[in-house]
Amino acid sequence: MLDDTARYVVLKPGVKRQEFEQAALAVGLVKHREREGDGQKESYQQIWATQDEENSVHYVEDPLSGTTFFSIRGPKQQSLVFELARRVWAFAPEELIELAQEAETHDEQVKAVFRLAVANPRYQPDVFNVFSVYATKPPNPLLRAATLNAIGYRCWPECIPLLEGVARDDADAQVRQTAERLLPYLRQAAERANRPQ
Numbered sequence: 001m002l003d004d005t006a007r008y009v010v011l012k013p014g015v016k017r018q019e020f021e022q023a024a025l026a027v028g029l030v031k032h033r034e035r036e037g038d039g040q041k042e043s044y045q046q047i048w049a050t051q052d053e054e055n056s057v058h059y060v061e062d063p064l065s066g067t068t069f070f071s072i073r074g075p076k077q078q079s080l081v082f083e084l085a086r087r088v089w090a091f092a093p094e095e096l097i098e099l100a101q102e103a104e105t106h107d108e109q110v111k112a113v114f115r116l117a118v119a120n121p122r123y124q125p126d127v128f129n130v131f132s133v134y135a136t137k138p139p140n141p142l143l144r145a146a147t148l149n150a151i152g153y154r155c156w157p158e159c160i161p162l163l164e165g166v167a168r169d170d171a172d173a174q175v176r177q178t179a180e181r182l183l184p185y186l187r188q189a190a191e192r193a194n195r196p197q
Contacts, residue, residue, distance in 0.1 A: 006058075008118055010068070010096065017044075017059075019088050021046070024046075028051060029050060031048050032049055033045075033047040040063055045059065057070055057071070058071045058072075093119060096119055097116070099115070100113060117153040131150065135148055135166055148178045148179055155185050155188075156189070157187075163183050
């Protein structure tokens, strides 16, 4: 599970790594590290920080979700999101929900649910509603399974009842197995969330 204290912004297709680098430099960020990915399971990452090192920005090209995004932690989170999103083409949160609701093809729908998962580390009722529909309504079992995997990207404990229902009731054996495989991870996330700090 990814850090849920950070703010995540999904970049639109076509935004190049160099464009993000130019935007980061323009807002005064300093690149600290770069990690090459393998293009299949390991993501490519750049770690940036403000001059005072109180804010960090992670640029990620994630092959698992098929998205490119950045996350920001620190006291200047809101202003950095605004400044970077002004300079690179990024999805607004409400736009991601609209795209998921309007997606027509299988590929568009899969991309939409993964973008929603990446952009929302914390439970959001509107996003949950999209996940719930995509996990239970489409006739295509591949889309239902892909939605479950998107849910597993964040492991929101609030999705446990949804996955339990899918594991019990879905008509497709592989979809049921996907839900069963993900349930322990969501339960672990629920246990962590309920531990006293």
